[in-house]
Amino acid sequence: MGYTYSPDNTNMKDEISKTSPEILDDSGQTFLEFVLLLATMILLSFTLMNGFNFGLSNMWKNYIKAIAHPTDIDIDYQ
Numbered sequence: 001m002g003y004t005y006s007p008d009n010t011n012m013k014d015e016i017s018k019t020s021p022e023i024l025d026d027s028g029q030t031f032l033e034f035v036l037l038l039a040t041m042i043l044l045s046f047t048l049m050n051g052f053n054f055g056l057s058n059m060w061k062n063y064i065k066a067i068a069h070p071t072d073i074d075i076d077y078q
Helices: 012-020 029-068
Strands: none
Touching: none
8 A cells, every 4th residue: 555645644544434424423422431330340259249148148048057056946948
């Protein structure tokens, strides 16, 4: 590809515009990025909360089993 340079760079601009399309309207891009980031953060938060909550519930169940072990009553966990 041969570029010819002129003082106002018109030939170079013509060559570049033929090879790469320009985005004419980028309004709303920031909002879209914010929404995608927010959705990612919410998904990550719920995943971590469920994992943390599951670990805590198992820990409390083990404590209850250790404390109530001498009894013959079967404890139903909810």
